[in-house]
Amino acid sequence: MKKINILIMILGITCLVSCQKYLDKPNKIQADIKTVDQLQALLDNVTGTGTGGVAFGYEGHNATATYSTDDTEITPELYKNYPSAFTLANLYYYTFDVDNVIGAPSDPLWNGEFRKIFNANVVLANADEASGDAVTRNRVKADAYFIRAYSYWTLVNYYCLPYAQANFNSKGLPIKKTTNYSESLKRATLKETYDFILSDVAQAQSLVNYNDVQATMRWRISKPAIDAFLSRYYLFTGDYDKSVQYANSALTSQTAKLVDFNTIPAGNPASYSNPAATLKYSALNDYSPTKFFAWSEFYYTRFTYASSQWDIPSTNLLAMYDQSNDLRFMLLMIQNGGRRANVITPAQYRYDYFNDGSYLPSGPTIAEVLLNKAEALARKGDITNSLAAANILRTKRLKTYVALTANSATDALTQILQERRRELPFSFRWADIRRFSVNETPGDDVTVTHTFYKMGVGTVDLNTIQTYTLPAKSLRYAVPINGVEITASQGQIEQNSY
Template sequence: MRVFLYIGFAAAILTTASCKKYLSEEPKKQASIKTVEQLEALVNNATEFSKETNFTATYSTDDTEISKELYKNNVTAFTVNSLQRYVSSTAGIENLATDELWTGEFKKIFTANVILKNIDLVSGDEASRRRVKADAHFIRAMSYWILVNNYCAPYAAANMNSLGLPLKRTVDYEESLKRATLQETYDFILADIEAAKKVAEVDVDPRKTWRVSQKAISAFMSRYYLFTGDYDKSLAESNKALESATVSLVDYNTILPGRSVSYSNPAATLRYSQLNDWNAAKYLYWSELYYSRYQYTGEQWYLPSSALVALYDQTNDLRYKHLMIPNGGRRFNVVTPAAYRYTMFTDGSILVSGPTRAEMLLNKAEVLARQGDVQNALLAVNTLRQKRMSTYSALTAANKDEAIKQVLAERRRELPFVMRWYDIRRFSVNDYAADNITVKRDFYQVNRTGVDLSTPQIYTLESKHLVVPINGVEIDASKGQIQQNPY
């Protein structure tokens, strides 16, 4: 039952033991909703709605690397929970105490359903009612997209009858938790998008990037269609989004130095950009965003792999200069070996995961490259690079295959730890063999309670690991309605 038992205004997660209290209080709270302004206040809880706690995206791809030496010398710097995801242990992940992504996204879905249940019953002007209703549909669609791209098989014709998600349309605790098919889940997302398209606002309001607009929907659909392999539609939506007059690329040459932090014994000074000091009052207004979504990790340490670091021009790429922190492990008392740290906002806890202008250029470039339009693919990707390099150097390609390779490398440089998980999934089912990614870990044996330092082990991310196990607590609480993924 925990999949949906949330009280919207209190934003409290209820356990099965509190069902009786929920059943008595929920109608009272629903009855207290009288105005559209109250529902709009839920949507405007921007920090809550924007945050995604996705440890799979953080730890389960080749963007992340924890060497045996790094772990052995610094065992207290890493949690067992994170290591379960690092080695993609299905049993270990299933048996974690909680899954913050699952509960967090269903919490948003519940609140969206509270809005949709009450929107036609409350007082208020019709324009506000229409806007809030569109917001709720878009919130639900985006949360379901995130969930389906973690806990279900990748989008492919062969998978459409496989397990999808429980489709929560109401706040009724008796509503079924049985998993729909993958096809039904994607149909549900598209239905919500069609409803959200009734929003009157055309462009993104830079003062409220967490509110839906036509351009935000186009940006999301550019991503949606790229991941479903409908390249023509993805390109069309990218072009619509790029027509925005309010969403713009940030020139990384304008990013200023931030605070420096010095350490002793041995001496070291870590130099951060000003972005590292930004809290929600600033990062919510990142000008590249069509819609506010941010990946969060309370552990504050994104550990870039040697392969990821090697992709950057370390002399001219300002993403390396501003966001890659050599010896950044000192932030966590890690001295030997020296370890990089990737950090953007709020001392490394927040990365941008919502659709951005940079992503639209990359989506456009990828589609054009796959269609063989090498010249225009490079034009799109180099438009991004002009804002990311201290001394600009254009990417070049002699043919389609080289163009795809260049665009995907730039995509990885621009969107590390956020989109790589999703990209590996879609690469595994598309018809272009050169995309296939094999993730291997040279680590130690990880069991449910810890790490066996006496037993080195090689792990390989197989196709079955591209579907995250549903947390066992959720399955137990559903009383058998939620079925685990087959492994």
């Protein structure tokens, strides 16, 4: 066990260096791996020794998810009063910058996901030769294939253009199947990247030996977790029949269960002075990893990490909720929550889920699967069953249950997409906006507009207000790849086109 702990520490260090250094590095760290139990210990390192994407359960700080959509609003007044509450690095994402994002010292999301891919490849490179029983061997291989697929899924939804036939030959991702330093870093096409994700999921399906979610180890892959992910995959790729099929299969799980938000108790309040204020939180705010990794709604645990611990809901997002009845607003939208960042005026809400606002669920949950099913059915024109799926969720989210109703297929889709936004803000909104722009329904396209000060290189011009717009089908849907990665790849990784 001492050796595997050293191995984990070494692998953890790799996330602090560039993509090239840990993807292209000759593999000298595998000599200590002797047993499949050691590989299982590596895969079970879901929380690690720190945060920000250094373990399998977390994404690195995801500035796009938390700053680049219409779920977020940083008013000029807010920034002018409290500039110290914001970093320039995050503001570049808020204003859809390209050059300054490329020029940042690093990209925690890119680094964190490729670190997981590297670790998954370590497991796959050693599993067949390591000693141990066949059941554990198949389990670790299934986990490794799925981890690799899920990390590529995360990356492709940020650094590449949306899935659409017109984009199939556009730039995808470097496909790393081994730990070999000589393996190419050249970007595959978008279609090749999606095909690789699906191929890895199929490999996991063929090896998985958990027939249901493991309640205390939800980071281990199971058949319902794969089904839940595929309900998302096929919704995003426009195969609505398969999305419904896999959603229905996932919903047979006896372990992944909706939590009735009426049963969530109050958490520890936070008190402030000058002026006096007491903020009321739900118990979710106090959850440690021991609790939130076992969240009953998860099929598979993954979290979007917000290093600022302050997701700032926009006026538009807040207006989506019935503020006197929707428990997602009452429990998770913390009124005057800006006090957590020493902000007094203007009073700002703070969206808060787990662990003092650090972690938002992003892995497949039963709530998401119900919404995947509802949306796919709505897009197929099945109004009754679409609303029925969404209303199952609403029975657990409202103080007094009120069913969604619709008088047309178009109205049903609108209602479902609003419900999806209420349930999955920040961590899902970017990917949703992207796919809306390329699907068969022009009416769901979203233009994101942020009004802020003029930004420069390392500066904010407080004398000039500017409007920043991210139109539908924007090339900026592909997040710029950090310049350190481009340089370290010695020209193999090409930058996105803008």
